[in-house]
Amino acid sequence: MRFPDWFVKFLSNSSAQLIAKRTAAATVCLLLSMAGPLMQRGHAQENRGSILGTVTDPTGAPVGNATVQATDIATGIEATTHSDQTGDFNLPFLAPGDYRVEVDATGFARATNPTVTVHALETQHVAFSLQVGGATQTVTVTSEAPLLETANTTTGQTLGTQTVQNLPVNNENLLSETLLGPGMEPSQNSISTTLQLTLTNGVTVTANGLRDSANQYTIDGANMNIGIYNYPSYVPMPDAVAESNVVTGNYAAEYGQFAGAHVNYVMRSGTNQFHGNAWEYLENTDLNAINYFTRPPTPKPVLRQ
Numbered sequence: 016m017r018f019p020d021w022f023v024k025f026l027s028n029s030s031a032q033l034i035a036k037r038t039a040a041a042t043v044c045l046l047l048s049m050a051g052p053l054m055q056r057g058h059a060q061e062n063r064g065s066i067l068g069t070v071t072d073p074t075g076a077p078v079g080n081a082t083v084q085a086t087d088i089a090t091g092i093e094a095t096t097h098s099d100q101t102g103d104f105n106l107p108f109l110a111p112g113d114y115r116v117e118v119d120a121t122g123f124a125r126a127t128n129p130t131v132t133v134h135a136l137e138t139q140h141v142a143f144s145l146q147v148g149g150a151t152q153t154v155t156v157t158s159e160a161p162l163l164e165t166a167n168t169t170t171g172q173t174l175g176t177q178t179v180q181n182l183p184v185n186n187e188n189l190l191s192e193t194l195l196g197p198g199m200e201p202s203q204n205s206i207s208t209t210l211q212l213t214l215t216n217g218v219t220v221t222a223n224g225l226r227d228s229a230n231q232y233t234i235d236g237a238n239m240n241i242g243i244y245n246y247p248s249y250v251p252m253p254d255a256v257a258e259s260n261v262v263t264g265n266y267a268a269e270y271g272q273f274a275g276a277h278v279n280y281v282m283r284s285g286t287n288q289f290h291g292n293a294w295e296y297l298e299n300t301d302l303n304a305i306n307y308f309t310r311p312p313t314p315k316p317v318l319r320q
Contacts (some may be wrong), residue, residue, distance in 0.1 A: 062236030062281060064133040065107040068141040068173025070098045070118055078145055081120035085131070089286035111135045111258050111281050124148030128156045134173045134259050135281045160221045171262040171276075172196045176283070177257050186295060189250055189259060193220050193278055196261035202227035219246065220265050222276035229275030235282055247278075254292060257283040296320070 066085055070078040079100040086093045089112055098104040098118075111134055119128040123145035131139055146154050174182075174192060184191050193199050202219035219227040232239045232247035242250035246302040258281040262270055270277045305315045 016122070025148065036267045042182075062135055062233075062279065063108045063110055064135055065109055065138045066114065066116065066131060066133060066141060067105050067138055068103070068116075070104065070143045070145060071118065071144055072123070075144075077119050077312065078123070081118050081123075081143075081145070083116065083118050083163065085109065085114045085116045087274065088115055088130070089288070090284070091287055109133045110284065116141055118143045118145065120145055122147065124154050126154045126156050133259070134175070134181060135258050135279065136169070136171075136262065138171060169262055170197060170264040170265060172265050176257050179259050184253060187252055189253055189256065189276065189280065190220060190247070190278075192259055193276065196222075196263055198223040198263045199276065211270050220276070225260075225275045227275075229273050231273040231275070231277045233277070233279045236279065245273075251280050251282065254294060255282055257281045268309040 021144045068083070070081045070083070072078055077100065079098055079102060081098040081102075081104070082095065083098060083106065084093055084095045085106050087110065092110075094106050094109060095104055096104050102223060112132075114131045114133055116128045116131050123180075124147070126143045126145055128141055128143070131141055133139055141156075143156055148154075167206050172195060174195070177191070179192065182192060194201065202221050220230065221227050222230060228245040230245065234249070234251065239249055255261045260277075260279040260281070262279075264276040266277065298318055300315055300318050303318060
């Protein structure tokens with residue numbers, strides 16, 4: 016049976032439209048199904064620190080509208096703000112590192128603090144007492160970091176670059192260093208031994224008596240948790256890490272996703288100076304001591320890594 020040309024054309028167009036509509040609907044459903052995981056993976060925590068401070072005159076009165084500039088010594092990147100009418104200023108979202116902080120105000124000599132160390136997730140407080148003078152004069156201000164953190168109530172620890180690199184770490188596994196934080200202990204979980212060995216080199220930790228699956232691991236603020244056991248999918252090598260931060264209590268809202276510790280690794284960034292390093296990891300039977308439980312005449316086990 017032969018159908019009229021107009022009827023064949025109608026069926027063809029209708030089928031094409033139907034296929035297009037169904038394809039569009041399927042695409043929308045696929046994107047909606049992916050939205051949840053994508054949003055969860057894309058969510059990140061704050062990874063920077065800040066500098067708070069006050070600017071006063073020789074009598075202790077606040078100095079408003081003073082220009083405050085923080086310069087990253089390693090990269091030369093600058094951040095600028097102004098003090099308010101109470102003399103307070105805030106420089107947030109600073110990458111971890113050493114900063115030179117300078118304060119300029121009309122009728123006063125420039126004040127400079129040559130080195131203020133900023134750590135991730137922490138706030139440094141710096142006070143400036145300006146001296147009367149011209150703009151060409153500079154007064155150097157030196158002050159040590161306060162022993163008590165007064166800007167926030169978060170508890171934990173921060174390990175700087177030198178500490179991360181110099182501490183003896185078995186198998187170069189930085190998860191061992193989290194045990195230096197308050198409330199941290201080695202995990203006794205033996206359920207997922209294979210996964211532990213694969214992802215964490217056999218090292219997992221617990222915080223404040225909670226399960227090892229209650230921790231959150233981030234690198235530069237990006238979530239690195241993986242799998243049903245919530246272990247880190249990747250642990251960076253010590254040479255690549257600038258800071259290791261462990262938050263164990265009194266979390267800010269952004270760290271409330273898990274009840275255990277929040278472990279964050281800040282990766283080292285480039286500077287204006289050319290630098291680099293290389294390392295080799297070696298374990299050998301001739302170098303390692305014999306196991307305590309290996310008694311003669313049993314030979315030392317062969318080990319070559």
